[in-house]
Amino acid sequence: MIPGPFLLYLGHSDDEVGIKTSRGLAIFRPDDCVGEWRHDDCPLTLGLPRMGVAEARAAGAKTLVLGIANAGGTLGEALVRDALDAVAAGMNVASGLHHRLRDEPRLVRAAEQAGVALFDVRDPPAHLPVGNGRPRAGNRLLTVGTDCSVGKMYATLALHDALNRRGVAADFRATGQTGILIAGAGVPLDAVVADFISGAIEQLTPARSDTGWDLIEGQGSLFHPSFAGVSTGLLHGAQPKALVLCHDPSRPHMRGLPHFQLPDLADCLAANLSVARLTSPDVQAVGIALNTVKLDEASARRLCADTGAALGLPCTDPFRFGADPIVDRMLQCFAPSSQPISASA
Amino acid sequence: MIPGPFLLYLGHSDDEVGIKTSRGLAIFRPDDCVGEWRHDDCPLTLGLPRMGVAEARAAGAKTLVLGIANAGGTLGEALVRDALDAVAAGMNVASGLHHRLRDEPRLVRAAEQAGVALFDVRDPPAHLPVGNGRPRAGNRLLTVGTDCSVGKMYATLALHDALNRRGVAADFRATGQTGILIAGAGVPLDAVVADFISGAIEQLTPARSDTGWDLIEGQGSLFHPSFAGVSTGLLHGAQPKALVLCHDPSRPHMRGLPHFQLPDLADCLAANLSVARLTSPDVQAVGIALNTVKLDEASARRLCADTGAALGLPCTDPFRFGADPIVDRMLQCFAPSSQPISASA
Numbered sequence: 001m002i003p004g005p006f007l008l009y010l011g012h013s014d015d016e017v018g019i020k021t022s023r024g025l026a027i028f029r030p031d032d033c034v035g036e037w038r039h040d041d042c043p044l045t046l047g048l049p050r051m052g053v054a055e056a057r058a059a060g061a062k063t064l065v066l067g068i069a070n071a072g073g074t075l076g077e078a079l080v081r082d083a084l085d086a087v088a089a090g091m092n093v094a095s096g097l098h099h100r101l102r103d104e105p106r107l108v109r110a111a112e113q114a115g116v117a118l119f120d121v122r123d124p125p126a127h128l129p130v131g132n133g134r135p136r137a138g139n140r141l142l143t144v145g146t147d148c149s150v151g152k153m154y155a156t157l158a159l160h161d162a163l164n165r166r167g168v169a170a171d172f173r174a175t176g177q178t179g180i181l182i183a184g185a186g187v188p189l190d191a192v193v194a195d196f197i198s199g200a201i202e203q204l205t206p207a208r209s210d211t212g213w214d215l216i217e218g219q220g221s222l223f224h225p226s227f228a229g230v231s232t233g234l235l236h237g238a239q240p241k242a243l244v245l246c247h248d249p250s251r252p253h254m255r256g257l258p259h260f261q262l263p264d265l266a267d268c269l270a271a272n273l274s275v276a277r278l279t280s281p282d283v284q285a286v287g288i289a290l291n292t293v294k295l296d297e298a299s300a301r302r303l304c305a306d307t308g309a310a311l312g313l314p315c316t317d318p319f320r321f322g323a324d325p326i327v328d329r330m331l332q333c334f335a336p337s338s339q340p341i342s343a344s345a
Numbered sequence: 346m347i348p349g350p351f352l353l354y355l356g357h358s359d360d361e362v363g364i365k366t367s368r369g370l371a372i373f374r375p376d377d378c379v380g381e382w383r384h385d386d387c388p389l390t391l392g393l394p395r396m397g398v399a400e401a402r403a404a405g406a407k408t409l410v411l412g413i414a415n416a417g418g419t420l421g422e423a424l425v426r427d428a429l430d431a432v433a434a435g436m437n438v439a440s441g442l443h444h445r446l447r448d449e450p451r452l453v454r455a456a457e458q459a460g461v462a463l464f465d466v467r468d469p470p471a472h473l474p475v476g477n478g479r480p481r482a483g484n485r486l487l488t489v490g491t492d493c494s495v496g497k498m499y500a501t502l503a504l505h506d507a508l509n510r511r512g513v514a515a516d517f518r519a520t521g522q523t524g525i526l527i528a529g530a531g532v533p534l535d536a537v538v539a540d541f542i543s544g545a546i547e548q549l550t551p552a553r554s555d556t557g558w559d560l561i562e563g564q565g566s567l568f569h570p571s572f573a574g575v576s577t578g579l580l581h582g583a584q585p586k587a588l589v590l591c592h593d594p595s596r597p598h599m600r601g602l603p604h605f606q607l608p609d610l611a612d613c614l615a616a617n618l619s620v621a622r623l624t625s626p627d628v629q630a631v632g633i634a635l636n637t638v639k640l641d642e643a644s645a646r647r648l649c650a651d652t653g654a655a656l657g658l659p660c661t662d663p664f665r666f667g668a669d670p671i672v673d674r675m676l677q678c679f680a681p682s683s684q685p686i687s688a689s690a
Contacts, residue, residue, distance in 0.1 A: 098540065133570030133602060194542050195443065195535040197574040222577075225478030225624050229542040229578025236570040257478060274616075279570050 001184055002094050002119050004032035006065045007056035010042050011082060013068050017149045017255065019044055021096050022067030024178035028157060034059045037082075053089040063092040063119070065181065075099035083107055087114050094119035096177025098191060121177045122188040124200065131198030131237050133279045138208030139334055142240040143218040143289065144272045146262050148227060148255045150248040151291035151319065152218040153179050158289075158318035159244070160215050162327045169212025173205050175234065179217045189219050190230050197233025205238060211336040216240065222271050223263040224254055232275055239279045242286040242330055245269045249303060250294040266311060284333055287326030288315040346529055347439050347464050349377035351410045352401035353391060356427060357384050358413050362494045362600065364389055366441055367412030369523035373502060379404045382427075398434040408437040408464070410526065420444035428452055432459050439464035441522025443536060466522045467533040469545065476543030476582050478624045483553030484679055487585040488563040488634065489617045491607050493572060493600045495593040496636035496664065497563040498524050503634075503663035504589070505560050507672045514557025518549050520579065524562045534564050535575050542578025550583060556681040563591070567616050568608040569599055577620055584624045587631040587675055590614045594648060595639040611656060629678055632671030633660040 006029075008022040026033050026046040035051040038044065051059065064086035066079065075097055083093045083101070087110045095101050101118040102108055111118050141159065143152040156172060156179075163170035172179070174186025192200045205214045216238050220227030247265060254260035263271075269285055276283040288307055292300035300317055308315030314325035351374075353367040371378050371391040380396040383389065396404065409431035411424065420442055428438045428446070432455045440446050446463040447453055456463050486504065488497040501517060501524075508515035517524070519531025537545045550559045561583050565572030592610060599605035608616075614630055621628040633652055637645035645662055653660030659670035 098538070131571040133605060135604075190538070190540040192539050193443070193535070194537050194539050194575045194578070195572060197539050198571055223623060225581040226476040226543055227540060228581055228620075228623070229574040229576075230539045231574075232567075232577040233539070233574025236573055259480075260478060271619075275573075278568060278573070 002181070003062040003092060004029075005034045005061050006032055006063050007051070007053070007061040007086070007091065008033055008036045008046060008048065009064055009066045009068060009082065010036055010038035010044055010046070011068055012039050012041050012078060014041070014043055016044060017069075019046075019068050020149060021069060021178040021181065022046060022065065024153065025065060025067060025181055028182045034061045037064070053086045053091060057089045057091060061091060063094050066093065066095040066097065067178070067181075069096070069177075075101070075104060080104055080107065084110055087111050087116055090114060090116060092117045092119065094121060094181070096121040096181065096188070098122060121180050122191040124188055124192045125203075128192060128196040129199040129203060130196060131202050131233070133198070133236065133239075136202075136207035136239060139211070139213045139242075140205055140216060140238055140240045141213055141242040141244065141286070141330065142216045142235065142238040142276075143244045143246050144231065144235070145218055145221045145246040146223065146265065146268050147221050147248065147251055148224055150246050150251065151289060152246045154291070154319040155244060155246050155289035155323070156215050156217045157182070158323040159326065162318075162323040163213060163215075166327065168331070169210055171212070171214050173214050173216045175201070175204070175217045175219050186217075189234060190227065194229065197230060198237030201234055201237025202239075213330075218246070221254075221268070222275065223268060225257070225260065235272065235276045236279050240276055240283055241280065241334060242284055243269070243272055243276060244287045244289050244326060245272065245285065246289045246291070248291040265307065269311065285313055286329045286333060287313050289318050289326070290315060292317040292320055347526070348407040348437060349374075350379045350406050351377055351408050352396070352398070352406040352431070352436065353378055353381045353393065354409055354411045354413060354427065355381055355383035355387050355389055355391070356413055357386050357423060359386070359388055361389060362414075364391075364413050365494060366414060366523040366526065367391060367410065369498065370410060370412060370526055373527045379406045382409070398431045398436060402434045402436060406436060408439050411438065411440040411442065412523070412526075414441070420446070420449060425449055425452065429455055432456050432461055435459060435461060437462045437464065439466060439526070441466040441526065441533070443467060466525050467536040469533055469537045470548075473537060473541040474544040474548060475541060476547050476578070478543070478581065478584075481547075481552035481584060484556070484558045484587075485550055485561060485583055485585045486558055486587040486589065486631070486675065487561045487580065487583040487621075488589045488591050489576065489580070490563055490566045490591040491568065491610065491613050492566050492593065492596055493569055495591050495596065496634060497591045499636070499664040500589060500591050500634035500668070501560050501562045502527070503668040504671065507663075507668040508558060508560075511672065513676070514555055516557070516559050518559050518561045520546070520549070520562045520564050531562075534579060535572065539574065542575060543582030546579055546582025547584075558675075561585070566599075566613070567620065568613060570602070570605065580617065580621045581624050585621055585628055586625065586679060587629055588614070588617055588621060589632045589634050589671060590617065590630065591634045591636070593636040610652065614656065630658055631674045631678060633658050634663050634671070635660060637662040637665060
């Protein structure tokens, strides 16, 4: 486990979506975050005290979390220098970037000298199996999306919270660096070797014999030309009984790709159900999760109502308004009495 | 480049599909193969002289090719011992397995002492880009399949041969270990980190401004629950103008998965066209390639005729009967006069 409390890095970021790992920790583990480190050119804030490494160390921070994301996940020179400063101040460094901290000799040397640790959250487990698609027992829900970074993790954590409040056993299964930092476990799916995508998810969500749920954080989108392979393997490995489609209505185009429009919601849901049926023939959609952060409350509620009516499914912003409408549908569709648990694989 | 001539390893294999890398080299680079090394319990043969390492070395072999495949690509104890024997006899060792030769300390030490090299063909290139899906110029054809190991590489190489004989420029783009060993270049797609699948293919098949073709070797199947993520990313990265669907009519179930049936050919083609349209909206199917090795000639020709009629496409066994029917359709659909080359991305 990565030692808290954390100093959350924003650096020079000027893209809200790019700081999603730092923001996720600030929101879902607030008690473990002492401050945010941003440079003068960074217009963003998490609402935490702004501090550098010395103040953070004095405030008790044990680990700098490089909670920023960029396409490709590279570790630039500015980032390395800031990480070296944190190490020199006696802090561990954790990163979810593809480019590993341990592949940067200056950091490795400095960390050794300072007696601190480097954590590469995106290291996949060793010895992953190839997926086998064999039917396995248990309730699994997967969040899928019209695009990357549209709120799949938030929706999954909100469902987890709503189920727990009703006394239904539920486990959050993290598949990305932010989720893994929040949950303390999971598999960084986009860093797994391509042949093992579905196998990694089968291992992460083994058969369960109770009436509880594995709630699996989705990744990417079948309609994102950079990452649809990850989304496809995730759908097959998850073998989901239930899908929730996540969408950000303010997104002007596919993330990072101005030349790609977002898919129609009904088309996107149909494509996800079609791919999921290969390993889970009876899969059902149980709701739509909208990320309405950029809408006022009345507009957000109206959009949820309209979207739900158009698609014939419960629709909510689960982080803003709670996940209960979707949980109601889940528990109705998969009531324990009407749900034979097949023999485990 | 890996030094030939080669000794091809069959080992203890008793599965025809499992020795496909050794067989591919024997067929497509016959002049570079001096013999086959099989143990007494191996009922298979490539029709080459059977020899051990000492005889192979005496016959001029410079490299032992561990041309066998198994799900997961592990390097078992028996395989390591045989590789050590080859090294002791003064031969290099090449492997396309996921488990790397260089991760086996005994082999690394022995190779150093003997002054020979270890080649891990499945090492992906460093610094792959994330795919961007931007339209790029040029003719690209991708072979897709109902299953793994149904003849996609053979079909692609047969198309390459047929186009070359007609004086049409064509490049074979290898995406698997066998193809890479045959071509001497390519990207081992199933070993690429999941986030970079489509980007690796965009890099392998850059924009081309002539009227020739990139012929891209397909991988896996959208209907194989272990590997469909790879196939999806490959479709998006390839941005193909043309698809050829490959199928083995003798396959009783999906490879390695007795609980999964093969898809219907029309369904499989429709699914591949649908996924491909995300980055190549005008993609067309130009043919069906059957692997008829287990049928007599009359049955094979009848099956090709019937399958072609049912799907409204040219159908052949391109390795057995030549790829001309498919090439005719390609050149008709994409005649240079009717084909505007769009600006390169």
